[in-house]
Amino acid sequence: xxxxxxxxxxxxxxxxxxxxxxxxxxxxxxxxxxxxxxxxxxxxxxxxxxxxxxxxxxxxxxxxxxxxxxxxxxxxxxxxxxxxxxxxxxxxxxxxxxxxxxxxxxxxxxxxxxxxxxxxxxxxxxxxxxxxxxxxxxxxxxxxxxxxxxxxxxxxxxxxxxxxxxxxxxxxxxxxxxxxxxxxxxxxxxxxxxxxx
Amino acid sequence: xxxxxxxxxxxxxxxxxxxxxxxxxxxxxxxxxxxxxxxxxxxxxxxxxxxxxxxxxxxxxxxxxxxxxxxxxxxxxxxxxxxxxxxxxxxxxxxxxxxxxxxxxxxxxxxxxxxxxxxxxxxxxxxxxxxxxxxxxxxxxxxxxxxxxxxxxxxxxxxxxxxxxxxxxxxxxxxxxxxxxxxxxxxxxxxxxxxxxxxxxxxxxxxxxxxxxxxxxxxxxxxxxxxxxxxxxxxxxxxxxxxxxxxxxxxxxxxxxxxxxxxxxxxxxxxxxxxxxxxxxxxxxxxxxxxxxxxxxxxxxxxxxxxxxxxxxxxxxxxxxxxxxxxxxxxxxxxxxxxxxxxxxxxxxxxxxxxxxxxxxxxxxxxxxxxxxxxxxxxxxxxxxxxxxxxxxxxxxxxxxxxxxxxxxxxxxxxxxxxxxxxxxxxxxxxxxxxxxxxxxxxxxxxxxxxxxxxxxxxxxxxxxxxxxxxxxxxxxxxxxxxxxxxxxxxxxxxxxxxxxxxxxxxxxxxxxxxxxxxxxxxxxxxxxxxxxxxxxxxxxxxxxxxxxxxxxxxxxxxxxxxxxxx
Numbered sequence: 052x053x054x055x056x057x058x059x060x061x062x063x064x065x066x067x068x069x070x071x072x073x074x075x076x077x078x079x080x081x082x083x084x085x086x087x088x089x090x091x092x093x094x095x096x097x098x099x100x101x102x103x104x105x106x107x108x109x110x111x112x113x114x115x116x117x118x119x120x121x122x123x124x125x126x127x128x129x130x131x132x133x134x135x136x137x138x139x140x141x142x143x144x145x146x147x148x149x150x151x152x153x154x155x156x157x158x159x160x161x162x163x164x165x166x167x168x169x170x171x172x173x174x175x176x177x178x179x180x181x182x183x184x185x186x187x188x189x190x191x192x193x194x195x196x197x198x199x200x201x202x203x204x205x206x207x208x209x210x211x212x213x214x215x216x217x218x219x220x221x222x223x224x225x226x227x228x229x230x231x232x233x234x235x236x237x238x239x240x241x242x243x244x245x246x247x248x
Numbered sequence: 249x250x251x252x253x254x255x256x257x258x259x260x261x262x263x264x265x266x267x268x269x270x271x272x273x274x275x276x277x278x279x280x281x282x283x284x285x286x287x288x289x290x291x292x293x294x295x296x297x298x299x300x301x302x303x304x305x306x307x308x309x310x311x312x313x314x315x316x317x318x319x320x321x322x323x324x325x326x327x328x329x330x331x332x333x334x335x336x337x338x339x340x341x342x343x344x345x346x347x348x349x350x351x352x353x354x355x356x357x358x359x360x361x362x363x364x365x366x367x368x369x370x371x372x373x374x375x376x377x378x379x380x381x382x383x384x385x386x387x388x389x390x391x392x393x394x395x396x397x398x399x400x401x402x403x404x405x406x407x408x409x410x411x412x413x414x415x416x417x418x419x420x421x422x423x424x425x426x427x428x429x430x431x432x433x434x435x436x437x438x439x440x441x442x443x444x445x446x447x448x449x450x451x452x453x454x455x456x457x458x459x460x461x462x463x464x465x466x467x468x469x470x471x472x473x474x475x476x477x478x479x480x481x482x483x484x485x486x487x488x489x490x491x492x493x494x495x496x497x498x499x500x501x502x503x504x505x506x507x508x509x510x511x512x513x514x515x516x517x518x519x520x521x522x523x524x525x526x527x528x529x530x531x532x533x534x535x536x537x538x539x540x541x542x543x544x545x546x547x548x549x550x551x552x553x554x555x556x557x558x559x560x561x562x563x564x565x566x567x568x569x570x571x572x573x574x575x576x577x578x579x580x581x582x583x584x585x586x587x588x589x590x591x592x593x594x595x596x597x598x599x600x601x602x603x604x605x606x607x608x609x610x611x612x613x614x615x616x617x618x619x620x621x622x623x624x625x626x627x628x629x630x631x632x633x634x635x636x637x638x639x640x641x642x643x644x645x646x647x648x649x650x651x652x653x654x655x656x657x658x659x660x661x662x663x664x665x666x667x668x669x670x671x672x673x674x675x676x677x678x679x680x681x682x683x684x685x686x687x688x689x690x691x692x693x694x695x696x697x698x699x700x701x702x703x704x705x706x707x708x709x710x711x712x713x714x715x716x717x718x719x720x721x722x723x724x725x726x727x728x729x730x731x732x733x734x735x736x737x738x739x740x741x742x743x744x745x746x747x748x749x750x751x752x753x754x755x756x757x758x759x760x761x762x763x764x765x766x767x768x769x770x771x772x773x774x775x776x777x778x779x780x781x782x783x784x785x786x787x788x789x790x791x792x793x794x795x796x797x798x799x800x801x802x803x804x805x806x807x808x809x810x811x812x813x814x815x
Contacts, residue, residue, distance in 0.1 A: 147316035242427030
């Protein structure tokens with residue numbers, strides 16, 4: 052559905068045609084109440100004000116934010132992973148999953164250590180060229196095959212990359228970027244539009 | 249001293265389980281005038297609260313991944329209240345060398361809340377496994393016996409499809425199907441070149457109003473549960489009419505423990521745990537119907553030991569728990585660059601396939617017995633967690649190039665799932681694990697499961713077929729499966745397809761079966777089993793439609809027998 056028609060509207064429309072008695076039907080009032088709850092949740096999620104990380108330290112969360120921004124940046128067509136709320140999403144899941152905590156938390160420590168050894172600065176204090184150099188190394192499995200000391204960094208970045216995509220493409224911005232059309236009620240399924248040759 | 253509380257009054261029938269079989273039994277029996285008490289282990293379902301229809305991923309804090317991302321291990325956070333393969337407090341075990349994954353859905357309506365709605369009839373030949381090629385046994389009934397009940401079920405619940413006159417896909421009573429999606433037309437073209445059958449799908453989804461239910465509005469979210477009951481679930485389509493007869497008493501949060509048997513060898517009721525009060529209670533009834541899902545019903549029988557039935561109730565044959573099968577399953581996927589030029593459009597449709605591939609190689613000798621159907625789908629679905637795992641793995645990198653790769657890849661992949669027939673084998677069965685009990689003290693099941701060469705070769709054929717279709721369509725086959733190891737050719741572990749059946753099979757011979765052709769226990773005339781347990785064959789068709797047809801037929805028989813005073 053166009054990201055403006057509310058769930059409440061759709062449920063109300065659907066309920067109009069319903070005939071009671073033989074099946075368990077939606078009750079418009081209750082459906083509307085649920086939709087209100089969902090909308091409220093959405094508003095809470097986008098409230099401004101500094102986010103207090105649930106798992107990561109403030110420093111780590113800053114690193115996470117910078118990395119998410121590098122993984123899916125803003126461009127001329129759409130905002131990036133940070134605007135889409137990917138860091139909060141990753142922080143939430145990590146606070147509930149020990150495996151993520153080990154791999155991501157450990158990975159961030161690894162990254163700071165690596166940068167300190169290589170450039171004399173932690174990741175966030177490195178120059179843009181230095182950051183690019185590091186990310187170019189850990190963004191490819193082949194580099195860990197050639198240099199085993201990169202293994203932890205590569206594994207960390209692979210997980211972070213997937214989770215950043217998860218956080219981005221499940222957001223309003225990401226879904227719009229893909230031009231997904233759906234999540235609505237239609238009387239008849241329109242079938243396949245003409246495809247350009 | 250604590251007492252076991254007796255729960256008067258006496259009912260005509262106690263039904264255990266409110267899924268496809270139990271829901272059908274409840275409806276037919278109450279409409280036939282009998283009083284029914286239905287024990288459901290889970291809570292009531294509440295469509296308004298439980299069904300996340302029209303919810304965007306970003307309206308959930310976990311975006312669909314669930315707490316800690318663990319919902320991805322089942323079917324995601326959006327799926328209608330589902331069970332899981334792992335439930336805290338409800339353990340089961342696998343024997344060394346076996347790995348059976350046992351799915352339980354603990355809620356009114358059970359798995360029918362979230363099932364795939366694929367509604368396929370078994371073929372006449374599926375009832376003749378023994379006669380056919382000696383692998384497996386004949387049913388004590390024929391397709392002709394069951395066909396009127398397939399008609400009744402399809403007419404009542406509503407199934408869309410088209411009449412195709414294909415022996416591996418018997419025609420039914422159909423509503424018109426929705427138009428195919430772009431991806432489905434695309435694959436159909438390739439199938440036509442390969443002489444692989446590709447026909448409209450058959451789903452328990454309405455495309456016309458039926459019995460007070462509205463037709464589908466094509467949001468593609470059947471799995472989330474449907475507030476308008478446009479797709480079929482027992483909770484929304486079978487239980488309500490049963491309730492409206494005034495003859496159904498439904499007890500939720502009621503975990504059945506064992507079937508009670510009188511000195512005369514007849515079932516006289518059920519002992520269950522009332523979860524809310526953690527007390528043991530009893531209901532008394534003139535007949536008992538087990539429909540707790542195949543292995544759960546077997547478990548109940550095995551746990552209902554008495555001096556008359558030392559090996560478990562109705563188990564003089566020793567076959568309760570035996571002849572367990574699940575569908576053969578293997579998945580693959582392809583990438584189709586041609587789909588990049590597809591304009592953005594609404595691809596949702598009904599929550600399942602508008603086209604599918606029924607078994608097509610029935611006219612030749614294959615190097616494995618029986619066959620499989622193929623479900624396929626992909627394209628411009630609602631984005632969700634995990635959607636770009638493949639791109640991340642293939643492209644690696646980060647930044648503008650990764651973002652561009654995701655944009656390019658979106659909508660261009662199609663997945664394939666083969667679902668085929670497993671031949672029952674002596675190494676695959678369930679039994680009681682005497683050392684493990686669940687949180688209510690009910691002895692748990694131990695599973696033994698083995699794929700034979702037949703199933704592995706079938707999985708291999710599935711992979712080869714997927715590759716051939718993908719490449720004929722001009723795509724790249726991307727799935728990688730091992731040739732050896734624990735899961736050759738991507739064959740999924742037993743239980744993962746969630747079509748487990750056969751554990752209280754029907755048969756003409758009481759020495760090698762538990763039930764007769766009416767799902768009635770040979771040993772105990774007032775005991776019936778009406779879920780997946782009675783099925784003798786687990787063919788290349790999903791079992792649910794057949795479970796419901798058998799349950800309706802068995803319920804009609806129960807009504808007749810009750811009227812004659814034979815129970």
